[in-house]
Amino acid sequence: MSFRCRRSGHFAPSRSVSIAECSASGRVLREVRDSSAVLLPCAPASVAVARHRLTADLLAAGIFDTAISDAALVVSELLSNAIQHAHPLPGSRLQVTWMVDGSSIAVTVSDGGSRTRPRLRHASASTQGGRGLGIVEHLARTWGIRPDNNGLTVWAVLPAPRKESVSRAS
Numbered sequence: 797m798s799f800r801c802r803r804s805g806h807f808a809p810s811r812s813v814s815i816a817e818c819s820a821s822g823r824v825l826r827e828v829r830d831s832s833a834v835l836l837p838c839a840p841a842s843v844a845v846a847r848h849r850l851t852a853d854l855l856a857a858g859i860f861d862t863a864i865s866d867a868a869l870v871v872s873e874l875l876s877n878a879i880q881h882a883h884p885l886p887g888s889r890l891q892v893t894w895m896v897d898g899s900s901i902a903v904t905v906s907d908g909g910s911r912t913r914p915r916l917r918h919a920s921a922s923t924q925g926g927r928g929l930g931i932v933e934h935l936a937r938t939w940g941i942r943p944d945n946n947g948l949t950v951w952a953v954l955p956a957p958r959k960e961s962v963s964r965a966s
Contacts, residue, residue: 831895836875838884838907843875846892850903857896860957866935867894867901867954873928874905874950883908885946900937901956909947 832853836842847868854864871892878890884907885891891906914929932939932952939952 831893833891833893835885835887835889835891838879838888838890840876840879842879842890843872846871846875850892850894853894854896854901854956858958859896859901860959863901863954863956867903867956870932870935870952870954871903871905873931874903874952877914877928877950878905878907881912881914882910882948896956899956899958901954902951903954904949904951906944906949907947909943913948914941914950 832849834846834849836845850871851864851868854867859867871894875890875892882890886908891904893902893904893906895902929939936952936954939950942949942951
């Protein structure tokens with residue numbers, strides 16, 4: 797699916813919800829994605845891909861830089877946990893989604909489930925792992941786990957102040 801600029805006829809790729817702006821010359825200036833979903837291989841390299849795609853979308857949406865960093869870290873933790881502890885979805889993939897709604901970013905990671913449920917642990921200082929959901933707990937307004945027909949989805953909702961709303965308040 798794509799968006800066609802009414803003035804120029806140029807195409808820009810789009811996702812499920814998009815807003816595109818055209819300049820007077822008819823070129824697409826930017827595309828703002830309010831939501832995105834990506835299917836990624838169940839492999840460590842997918843974490844960087846998800847972070848990059850999420851960051852690009854949130855920058856285009858005008859989200860404040862620290863909120864983007866927090867959302868990217870949460871997605872990294874959730875996706876890393878799924879890669880390490882869960883089975884992939886059919887096709888050996890994991891699904892990562894994000895949605896900007898008002899002043900919030902909702903992120904999800906869906907996998908094929910595992911024998912155990914994700915749980916918040918309190919890792920000792922000498923333990924190498926086990927801090928991921930603690931980081932999610934600290935950064936997110938709320939988070940949770942939702943079973944479905946294909947497996948499990950771990951979700952988190954984070955604050956997403958927009959740069960324009962911060963500058964208007966000044």
